[in-house]
Amino acid sequence: MSEQGLSQPVTLKLGSQVTEAHPDGTIILQDGSRYTADIVVGADGLRSVIRDAVLSEDDQAKPVHSSQAAFRFLVDTSTLRSDPTLASLADDNTDRLSLFADTSETIRERHVICGEVQNFVGIHPSLEVGNQEGDDAKAAMMAEFSHYDKKILRLFELAENVKRWPLYIHDPYPTWVKGRIVLVGDAAHPMLPYGGQGAMMAIEDGGILGSLFTNVLPNQIDERLSKYQQLRKNRVSRIQLLSQVRAGRENEVDPRISQYADGSTGC
Incomplete structure (x- = not known):
């Protein structure tokens, strides 16, 4: 060239x-x-x-269904810092990935990639084949995570535009x-x-x-x-x-x- x-x-x-x-x-x-x-x-x-x-x-x-799905949502880091319950999740943690794992069931994992925006990915067992979003997805997420720490539940309360996608093997x-x-x-x-x-x-x-x-x-x-x-x-x-x-x-x-x-x- x-x-x-x-x-x-x-x-x-x-x-x-x-x-x-x-x-x-x-x-x-x-x-x-x-x-x-x-x-x-x-x-x-x-x-x-x-x-x-x-x-x-x-x-x-x-593709073959993996028997799992993932919830996804974004939330501004500034929103976490302004909330007394969530501020500690953002402090000194804006350049790394955080993993919140259910130690009683390792198939359940929650990832938050930190920066200016938090990207939440919640992997969990599911046989659902269709996508889900909005209020229905948020309600399903709250139910799935109901046994998690109150900080995580508070994070879910702030979530908007929640989506759930089935995970397929290619x-x-x-x-x-x-x-x-x-x-x-x-x-x-x-x-x-x-x-x-x-x-x-x-x-x-x-x-x-x-x-x-x-x-x-x-x-x-x-x-x-x-x-x-x-x-x-x-x-x-x-x-x-x-x-x-x-x-x-x-x-x-x-x-x-x-x-x-x-x-x-x-x-």
Whole structure:
């Protein structure tokens, strides 16, 4: 890529819903407009539209319910600090993750990632298959956590826009690349949140793509896309399988992990 190309600013087109993608690097938006690029990066998450252009329905194995679900909500750290009951949760704890675990039942865990905003994730046993939100989700959360410390219950009282999502197991996909399309993040490798690795793997994907596609000639694109998958897929597939089990139960997936062992190349 020329220096002039490197200096060109990126144009963001917000509110542009992609309805189709094609291996030649063409995407079609909801309004019918078409764009063609050297590569299309599918970073559109769990319900990826771009993935459908890379994988057939058979290759996208139906996800399996994990028998667990997660409550999610956000609350401003300033709200905690202004509440006498909750202030101690925020004091000197704004740059780390806090875990509130039910020691009588380790399948129940509560995570709060601290910063300017608290992100609460409550993992709990559940066979529900549909999403839930609003007052119904909040009531279910309060009932699920009713035996927790009063500080945690007070935190739940302040929660707004609570959501509950069932957690599904997704096995590794056979490929992330087709033609000029490449998948990254949850579009490529959706995983359960137990290890907190979903976002980490997406960041690594982006780092590798950025490295591989620096100063690239048009005739090198296919080779670099293949290299991206070669470098990333085994590593991420192992982590994806490990994300299906809790700490201490890794032996449950060990036989399957071996098929993604690194060869002479790999990450």
